[in-house]
Amino acid sequence: MQTLKGKHIVLGISGGIAAYKSAYLLRLLIKAGAEVQVVITPNGKEFITPATLAALSGKPVVSEFFAANTGEWHSHVDLGLWSDLMVIAPATASTIGKMANGVADNMLITTYLSAKSHVMVAPAMDLDMWAHPSTQRNISTLIKDGVEIIQPASGELASHLVGKGRMEEPEEILKRVERFFSRKESLLGKKILVTAGPTYENIDPVRFIGNHSSGKMGFAIAEEAASRGADVILVTGPVAMHTSVDRIKRIDVRSARQMLEAVEKVFEEGDVAILSAAVADYAPEVCRETKIKREKTEEMTLKLVKNPDIAAHLGAIKGKRILVGFALETDHEHDNALNKMKKKSLDMIVLNSLRNPLAGFNKDTNQVSILKKDGTETEYAAKSKRDVASDIIDELEAIEGFLTD
Numbered sequence: 001m002q003t004l005k006g007k008h009i010v011l012g013i014s015g016g017i018a019a020y021k022s023a024y025l026l027r028l029l030i031k032a033g034a035e036v037q038v039v040i041t042p043n044g045k046e047f048i049t050p051a052t053l054a055a056l057s058g059k060p061v062v063s064e065f066f067a068a069n070t071g072e073w074h075s076h077v078d079l080g081l082w083s084d085l086m087v088i089a090p091a092t093a094s095t096i097g098k099m100a101n102g103v104a105d106n107m108l109i110t111t112y113l114s115a116k117s118h119v120m121v122a123p124a125m126d127l128d129m130w131a132h133p134s135t136q137r138n139i140s141t142l143i144k145d146g147v148e149i150i151q152p153a154s155g156e157l158a159s160h161l162v163g164k165g166r167m168e169e170p171e172e173i174l175k176r177v178e179r180f181f182s183r184k185e186s187l188l189g190k191k192i193l194v195t196a197g198p199t200y201e202n203i204d205p206v207r208f209i210g211n212h213s214s215g216k217m218g219f220a221i222a223e224e225a226a227s228r229g230a231d232v233i234l235v236t237g238p239v240a241m242h243t244s245v246d247r248i249k250r251i252d253v254r255s256a257r258q259m260l261e262a263v264e265k266v267f268e269e270g271d272v273a274i275l276s277a278a279v280a281d282y283a284p285e286v287c288r289e290t291k292i293k294r295e296k297t298e299e300m301t302l303k304l305v306k307n308p309d310i311a312a313h314l315g316a317i318k319g320k321r322i323l324v325g326f327a328l329e330t331d332h333e334h335d336n337a338l339n340k341m342k343k344k345s346l347d348m349i350v351l352n353s354l355r356n357p358l359a360g361f362n363k364d365t366n367q368v369s370i371l372k373k374d375g376t377e378t379e380y381a382a383k384s385k386r387d388v389a390s391d392i393i394d395e396l397e398a399i400e401g402f403l404t405d
């Protein structure tokens, strides 16, 4: 299907081994109906020839400020205005650094600085380069500047080292592009609260009780809702996640009590709360002021007290607001989820089982069933967390009266 028909895309290619994958990405974009102008850095040409890219795109590739034979000026300003979307894939550490700092010494960067459209960047580099504080600082800057980062995947890299840094596969990048153009502003005017991540309950100044939640599911939900036009407040426990979306206001908390406090402040003004956080059920009765020392005795006992149940608390005061909860279960999944929905006055509950290897903590995939108060149940296939987020928001939108009220 020609999902990108009539769309103008600038495909920026910089000098990394993953540039060979750009040819495939280009073919996918063209097949989907897009008009693509390739802009390549001088180093990019060392990895893939402009002839291949020109043949695939049906347009001469732009690389220099002036055409070599005619001296004609290639206008990055015109290109920046023409583009409906700019995708830079692969983006090397150097290109990312130049983008973050406005070092406009090639056509790709000048085009980026002139682009009025949304920009996506698919980094590709060795794992140590990706992890370097300098790269991470530049990525944070790009996120603040509103650039969408297509996180690199983990796997074997060109150096034969294994780790994070491999450019996301062309099919996945195409999906992101299609999602960008198909975004429905169906949630415009809606205010959605999302909780994400774990909570940390302090034992003493050094130690805490936590859990394995990465926040990936909650962040994906926040981004999906925002991409459909909702104003999102994302209350998150300690996670190593970034988000680059204007419509998401992020509030960082640590403990369950702090999460409740933050959520209470904003719940009333919202239409929906989606509670994906893995909130600790218990916290140490006291947090010691000084570090607990090793004792001579073989055992030590830590007294824990119950944390507030945020979902149940909101359930009791929700009025017409919609409440969506999660259940991560190891056994009696279905019954436990139904009970939780009832007990916490939820309208919908997303169930995932730890027995399923594609679901759970710190994975990029999830496999869920969605149970609703009206008795309907849908079991979904295993998908990326972003696609699961899309299913969850579709189910939310289908709740009677939600979009029309």
Ligand code: CTP
Residues within 6 Å of the ligand: 195, 256, 275, 276, 277, 278, 279, 280, 281, 307, 308, 309, 310, 311, 312, 324, 325, 326, 327, 328, 340
């Ligand atoms: N939840 C919450 N506050 C808590 C505990 C849970 O808001 N203190 C929310 C979670 O965000 C989730 C739902 O309640 O949406 C279910 O969480 P879960 O931990 O599975 O439920 P519990 O009631 O803690 O039950 P369990 O005995 O299985 O831990």
